[in-house]
Amino acid sequence: MKSSDIKNKFRDAQLYITAELESWDGIAFFNEDQWNRDEGGGGFTRTIANGRIIEKGGVAFSAVEGEVTALMKEQLKLNGDYFFATGVSIVLHPKHPRHPIMHMNIRYFEIDQEQYWFGGGIDLTPHYINDELATSFHQSLKSICDRYNSEYYSTFKAWADDYFYLPHRDETRGVGGIFFDHLSAGKSISKEQILSLCLDLAKAFPSLYKNQVDRFLFPDFTPKEKEWQNVRRSRYVEFNLLHDRGTKFGIYSNGRTESILLSMPPSAEWFYDYSTLPNSEEEQTILKLKKGLSYL
Amino acid sequence: MKSSDIKNKFRDAQLYITAELESWDGIAFFNEDQWNRDEGGGGFTRTIANGRIIEKGGVAFSAVEGEVTALMKEQLKLNGDYFFATGVSIVLHPKHPRHPIMHMNIRYFEIDQEQYWFGGGIDLTPHYINDELATSFHQSLKSICDRYNSEYYSTFKAWADDYFYLPHRDETRGVGGIFFDHLSAGKSISKEQILSLCLDLAKAFPSLYKNQVDRFLFPDFTPKEKEWQNVRRSRYVEFNLLHDRGTKFGIYSNGRTESILLSMPPSAEWFYDYSTLPNSEEEQTILKLKKGLSYL
Numbered sequence: 014m015k016s017s018d019i020k021n022k023f024r025d026a027q028l029y030i031t032a033e034l035e036s037w038d039g040i041a042f043f044n045e046d047q048w049n050r051d052e053g054g055g056g057f058t059r060t061i062a063n064g065r066i067i068e069k070g071g072v073a074f075s076a077v078e079g080e081v082t083a084l085m086k087e088q089l090k091l092n093g094d095y096f097f098a099t100g101v102s103i104v105l106h107p108k109h110p111r112h113p114i115m116h117m118n119i120r121y122f123e124i125d126q127e128q129y130w131f132g133g134g135i136d137l138t139p140h141y142i143n144d145e146l147a148t149s150f151h152q153s154l155k156s157i158c159d160r161y162n163s164e165y166y167s168t169f170k171a172w173a174d175d176y177f178y179l180p181h182r183d184e185t186r187g188v189g190g191i192f193f194d195h196l197s198a199g200k201s202i203s204k205e206q207i208l209s210l211c212l213d214l215a216k217a218f219p220s221l222y223k224n225q226v227d228r229f230l231f232p233d234f235t236p237k238e239k240e241w242q243n244v245r246r247s248r249y250v251e252f253n254l255l256h257d258r259g260t261k262f263g264i265y266s267n268g269r270t271e272s273i274l275l276s277m278p279p280s281a282e283w284f285y286d287y288s289t290l291p292n293s294e295e296e297q298t299i300l301k302l303k304k305g306l307s308y309l
Numbered sequence: 310m311k312s313s314d315i316k317n318k319f320r321d322a323q324l325y326i327t328a329e330l331e332s333w334d335g336i337a338f339f340n341e342d343q344w345n346r347d348e349g350g351g352g353f354t355r356t357i358a359n360g361r362i363i364e365k366g367g368v369a370f371s372a373v374e375g376e377v378t379a380l381m382k383e384q385l386k387l388n389g390d391y392f393f394a395t396g397v398s399i400v401l402h403p404k405h406p407r408h409p410i411m412h413m414n415i416r417y418f419e420i421d422q423e424q425y426w427f428g429g430g431i432d433l434t435p436h437y438i439n440d441e442l443a444t445s446f447h448q449s450l451k452s453i454c455d456r457y458n459s460e461y462y463s464t465f466k467a468w469a470d471d472y473f474y475l476p477h478r479d480e481t482r483g484v485g486g487i488f489f490d491h492l493s494a495g496k497s498i499s500k501e502q503i504l505s506l507c508l509d510l511a512k513a514f515p516s517l518y519k520n521q522v523d524r525f526l527f528p529d530f531t532p533k534e535k536e537w538q539n540v541r542r543s544r545y546v547e548f549n550l551l552h553d554r555g556t557k558f559g560i561y562s563n564g565r566t567e568s569i570l571l572s573m574p575p576s577a578e579w580f581y582d583y584s585t586l587p588n589s590e591e592e593q594t595i596l597k598l599k600k601g602l603s604y605l
Contacts, residue, residue, distance in 0.1 A: 046582070060581045060582075062580075062581065069579075069580075069581070071581065180560075181560050181566045181569070181570075182566060243576070247573070250546060250550070250577075251550060251570075254546070254547060254550035254551050255550050255560065264476075264477050264551065270477045270478060271581060271582045273477070274477075274547075274579065275581065277543070277579035278579065279578060279579060279580070280539070280576065280577065280578045280579075281546075281576065281577050281578075282575060282576045282577075283365075283570065283573035283574065283575060283576075284358075284365075284575070285356045285358065285365070285367065285567060285571065286342070286356075286567045
């Protein structure tokens with residue numbers, strides 16, 4: 014399998030996802046920007062704003078290559094001289110505080126045309142956690158993982174708990190999902206199967222998101238709910254700028270800033286020492302932002 | 310000079326600054342939180358919100374000590390076993406988009422009671438750059454630096470240009486100021502003089518800020534100006550979470566999160582690929598966010 018085949022399938026996945034989300038949102042469309050990276054490669058960044066459901070969202074495809082610079086070696090712990098990387102990344106920020114943020118990423122990395130690996134992840138960040146919807150999300154992820162290896166879901170779920178975590182807040186980003194990295198062919202899986210797993214995740218994204226929203230449509234929100242959404246969005250900003258590997262990779266490999274920071278919410282608020290009211294729904298959400306919770 | 314003397318003088322500087330800012334703002338007061346760090350030391354965090362001028366601000370004092378952990382060695386490049394660090398940090402976010410954000414930090418660091426150094430910095434981030442006010446700010450800093458060494462201003466000004474810089478935006482954070490680090494006694498300056506320089510900077514802060522505001526009082530702002538303020542605030546967030554050393558030190562030394570993230574603005578907005586109108590005041594500001602501009 015050539016890296017150009019993977020790149021083409023990733024680009025197809027991006028087009029599929031945006032077409033599905035457009036027809037569902039119904040009022041907003043994705044704009045596409047093509048960009049080139051001076052050192053090699055480029056991408057297509059698709060963005061949407063002010064839709065029926067989505068306030069700000071992006072589905073980015075990129076395929077970049079070039080020299081592994083000293084900065085990349087130091088900051089990204091890469092060994093080798095030449096890299097190729099392709100991936101699809103999505104973050105959707107809904108208008109309504111009762112609808113969740115959802116993120117998905119699949120990526121393929123090659124060094125010196127010898128080593129390669131895949132990575133991927135999908136996670137759900139409700140502003141208000143709904144147990145039923147969190148369970149539905151995890152069940153769907155398990156059924157996708159189970160097509161490939163019966164241990165993947167539990168391994169990748171635990172990995173997501175560790176990865177989508179803000180140590181300085183002692184909070185998970187949301188109700189988790191799955192995360193994996195450095196996955197290459199071995200006894201139990203071929204390169205084609207790993208690619209297929211990545212594509213299954215990508216193609217499941219639109220229906221996973223619709224399922225979170227369509228089953229629970231809400232009336233207008235209160236200013237208090239909007240404030241809480243902005244507080245949760247500020248934590249999303251903190252995670253992405255302090256910890257997210259894709260953001261770091263983009264910044265340190267001299268990627269396109271607007272495509273890297275596509276994940277930023279439309280707005281965020283910081284209050285000093287914000288506290289939730291006892292027994293409020295906001296407090297109930299905070300109490301569930303913990304590692305190791307089972308949703309099955 | 311004992312480290313406890315430095316700590317006491319830093320705490321006094323915090324109290325002086327907050328008293329001055331309170332009497333000037335006139336309607337809001339600082340709240341004080343005392344906190345302790347499990348591994349040693351603690352601090353007093355003073356915060357203000359919804360004042361006449363200041364929407365959200367903080368003046369933090371801390372004095373922490375303890376083991377230099379493996380994480381601190383790796384992430385902060387510290388050599389040694391035991392550290393002591395004390396400092397005062399300020400960030401003020403004004404309500405009005407025509408008033409600037411201002412930041413100041415002074416710090417003293419000791420390793421194994423042998424090595425020590427001081428650091429400091431002050432920088433001005435107008436949402437709309439006003440040349441006259443930027444010049445006034447730099448002139449005041451130069452006059453403080455000149456009391457100690459005629460080369461400090463130009464050296465520390467260039468250091469600030471390099472430090473308060475967002476590579477992924479190719480923008481400086483604002484109109485700069487001064488920055489220095491790892492300053493210890495030598496032929497041309499004693500330890501007492503460096504401390505005195507730090508304290509001069511801290512004590513100048515209230516009048517420097519008042520000067521930015523009182524000379525230019527504005528009527529109500531437009532929604533467009535507020536939006537632009539929120540865009541500039543998003544860049545402030547990016548700088549602090551991606552680059553700021555104080556934030557990194559706080560996070561990696563297991564400091565108190567709410568005190569570390571005191572610098573966050575009350576709100577921020579991200580638009581995909583935001584662009585300014587040709588010849589607008591917003592564009593004029595962007596064009597001046599460059600290193601190496603002289604304000605004298």
